[in-house]
Amino acid sequence: MQALVLTSDTFGITTVSDPVPVAGETCVKVLAAGLNRRDQWIREGKYAKIVYPAILGSDACGLTDKGERVIIDPSFDWGDNAAAQSSGYHILGMPSQGAIAQKVCVPTANLHPAPTHCTDVQAAALPLGGVTAYRALMVRGALQPNETVVITGIGGGVATLAMQMALAAGARVFVTSGSDTKIERAKQLGAAGGVNYHDDAWPKKLEAMAGAADLAIDSAGGRVLNDLTAVVRPGGRIVFFGATTGPTPLLNLHRIFWKQLDIRGSTMGSADDFRAMLAFVNKHRIIPVIDSEIPFHDAVRAFDLIATSDQFGKIVITMS
Amino acid sequence: MQALVLTSDTFGITTVSDPVPVAGETCVKVLAAGLNRRDQWIREGKYAKIVYPAILGSDACGLTDKGERVIIDPSFDWGDNAAAQSSGYHILGMPSQGAIAQKVCVPTANLHPAPTHCTDVQAAALPLGGVTAYRALMVRGALQPNETVVITGIGGGVATLAMQMALAAGARVFVTSGSDTKIERAKQLGAAGGVNYHDDAWPKKLEAMAGAADLAIDSAGGRVLNDLTAVVRPGGRIVFFGATTGPTPLLNLHRIFWKQLDIRGSTMGSADDFRAMLAFVNKHRIIPVIDSEIPFHDAVRAFDLIATSDQFGKIVITMS
Numbered sequence: 001m002q003a004l005v006l007t008s009d010t011f012g013i014t015t016v017s018d019p020v021p022v023a024g025e026t027c028v029k030v031l032a033a034g035l036n037r038r039d040q041w042i043r044e045g046k047y048a049k050i051v052y053p054a055i056l057g058s059d060a061c062g063l064t065d066k067g068e069r070v071i072i073d074p075s076f077d078w079g080d081n082a083a084a085q086s087s088g089y090h091i092l093g094m095p096s097q098g099a100i101a102q103k104v105c106v107p108t109a110n111l112h113p114a115p116t117h118c119t120d121v122q123a124a125a126l127p128l129g130g131v132t133a134y135r136a137l138m139v140r141g142a143l144q145p146n147e148t149v150v151i152t153g154i155g156g157g158v159a160t161l162a163m164q165m166a167l168a169a170g171a172r173v174f175v176t177s178g179s180d181t182k183i184e185r186a187k188q189l190g191a192a193g194g195v196n197y198h199d200d201a202w203p204k205k206l207e208a209m210a211g212a213a214d215l216a217i218d219s220a221g222g223r224v225l226n227d228l229t230a231v232v233r234p235g236g237r238i239v240f241f242g243a244t245t246g247p248t249p250l251l252n253l254h255r256i257f258w259k260q261l262d263i264r265g266s267t268m269g270s271a272d273d274f275r276a277m278l279a280f281v282n283k284h285r286i287i288p289v290i291d292s293e294i295p296f297h298d299a300v301r302a303f304d305l306i307a308t309s310d311q312f313g314k315i316v317i318t319m320s
Numbered sequence: 321m322q323a324l325v326l327t328s329d330t331f332g333i334t335t336v337s338d339p340v341p342v343a344g345e346t347c348v349k350v351l352a353a354g355l356n357r358r359d360q361w362i363r364e365g366k367y368a369k370i371v372y373p374a375i376l377g378s379d380a381c382g383l384t385d386k387g388e389r390v391i392i393d394p395s396f397d398w399g400d401n402a403a404a405q406s407s408g409y410h411i412l413g414m415p416s417q418g419a420i421a422q423k424v425c426v427p428t429a430n431l432h433p434a435p436t437h438c439t440d441v442q443a444a445a446l447p448l449g450g451v452t453a454y455r456a457l458m459v460r461g462a463l464q465p466n467e468t469v470v471i472t473g474i475g476g477g478v479a480t481l482a483m484q485m486a487l488a489a490g491a492r493v494f495v496t497s498g499s500d501t502k503i504e505r506a507k508q509l510g511a512a513g514g515v516n517y518h519d520d521a522w523p524k525k526l527e528a529m530a531g532a533a534d535l536a537i538d539s540a541g542g543r544v545l546n547d548l549t550a551v552v553r554p555g556g557r558i559v560f561f562g563a564t565t566g567p568t569p570l571l572n573l574h575r576i577f578w579k580q581l582d583i584r585g586s587t588m589g590s591a592d593d594f595r596a597m598l599a600f601v602n603k604h605r606i607i608p609v610i611d612s613e614i615p616f617h618d619a620v621r622a623f624d625l626i627a628t629s630d631q632f633g634k635i636v637i638t639m640s
Contacts (some may be wrong), residue, residue: 083555084580140580221573235403243573251571253541253563257585260404260460265577 003101032124034059057099125314131269134277289313323421352444354379377419445634454597609633
């Protein structure tokens with residue numbers, strides 16, 4: 001079969017042996033494969049324990065031999081503790097073979113019917129971003145209807161899915177971005193407003209616009225975490241699923257204890273989280289926002305695109 | 321009456337007018353008044369919005385005109401949100417008259433029967449430290465029986481009460497201190513072990529001793545918060561009710577989201593928290609540890625003592 005293969009010094013489409021299913025596995029003919037920042041980080045060598053050669057990709061919509069259209073839950077071996085993944089937890093794509101290939105074999109228990117209201121591309125945009133957004137927003141964030149939610153860095157795959165889910169759950173959503181265009185896109189999709197974080201006064205502007213928020217969903221970390229402690233109301237929650245700007249310098253603990261805030265880390269999600277996410281997406285007929293569809297032969301360009309952080313929504317590689 | 325009065329340049333026992341109760345208030349003849357670090361911070365001018373002259377003290381055991389032996393819930397105007405105090409929240413002692421006086425008048429609703437298993441001094445040690453410890457440990461920390469809890473800075477009034485409550489709740493308790501003597505005292509009281517935080521390897525030593533903790537209770541903040549993210553298990557909780565060492569430099573967000581940790585701020589407590597704390601103390605017949613009893617005429621020395629941080633348990637001023 002053909003697959004996008006990363007070695008320590010090459011990255012391109014190569015002919016490799018077809019994967020062979022072991023007991024309990026089902027093979028899927030990939031129709032579309034969604035991209036995540038993790039894939040680009042691995043390409044850049046910025047990930048722990050990279051094993052070469054690697055076939056990347058955590059997200060796929062495809063067909064089984066029986067013709068069932070499925071998506072793959074990318075989480076393996078979460079373990080039996082709902083509160084946190086086990087030390088053996090890993091996800092589809094490096095070290096196991098990933099989805100940016102013509103065929104991938106995974107445990108049959110990880111297959112779920114693709115949402116019938118989504119195209120192949122839309123369904124392929126859902127798995128890892130969807131479960132990460134759902135766990136951050138609904139499980140760790142415990143979002144309640146009519147709450148006010150701030151989602152930072154709108155346009156990112158997880159942030160955009162989180163916005164769509166929060167809106168479906170009946171929340172008021174405000175966003176931040178470094179791009180006014182992205183803020184406008186978010187408002188077209190239902191956000192009540194947004195502020196540009198290149199303006200140092202963004203926390204105050206956001207508060208003037210939104211009032212004190214009940215919940216903030218972030219993956220920037222760094223100084224933004226301090227800013228968010230000012231943005232959320234007393235007793236409010238901040239959930240973060242990443243820290244792209246690094247550790248927080250001088251976290252203001254006094255404000256956190258005086259305001260009785262909760263700061264909660266979150267990452268990816270369990271099989272239960274995935275099932276709950278999928279049921280929620282089906283119930284509310286959420287259609288993931290697609291930034292671009294890139295044909296398989298041009299797959300490296302999809303990585304170049306996600307590296308720019310210019311996208312709004314998901315970048316998906318189409319296989320046919 | 322006689323009271324300990326702080327002005328911008330004096331601090332000593334002075335004769336002042338007797339307080340006059342307004343509607344809904346009851347006057348209490350103070351038998352014993354517990355000291356808190358807050359009192360010393362106000363003496364040092366290190367508190368927001370200090371109003372002079374001030375009669376300090378948030379904790380009292382005393383007698384009503386009817387001869388009822390009571391303790392005072394020091395919290396006023398928490399508001400109706402269990403998750404956080406209102407902006408009008410304040411506590412007994414600056415700006416309202418505090419407990420280090422022969423007499424104090426407070427809303428009758430703030431009076432509760434003193435625990436019958438405690439002496440006047442022990443009962444006076446309970447209110448502010450007890451409600452702070454209870455909220456941090458049981459409400460914000462959601463301690464479960466058989467969990468492993470790490471309590472930092474043992475010997476401090478709140479930390480020591482938190483240890484006693486955690487033991488009563490059936491938890492395994494480990495402590496930290498800068499003093500080996502305090503660690504030994506804690507073990508005599510039921511702690512399973514402890515480590516001296518002057519040893520830079522204390523987090524690893526604690527983990528070797530205790531395994532991964534479910535919950536940590538802290539008021540040091542600063543670098544200790546980062547250390548505690550290593551000490552608690554994946555999915556664990558860190559609750560802090562103070563930050564005596566200041567903001568946290570370079571908080572390790574990656575570890576927090578990967579381990580799915582909760583970091584929760586807490587301070588003091590509501591009227592409901594106070595009632596729950598008192599019921600818990602009565603049920604388990606918890607007797608607050610008393611470091612020293614200082615007679616009223618020598619009250620300034622009680623402040624000098626708490627400033628040293630050498631105490632183990634509460635410092636209480638006796639009025640008769």
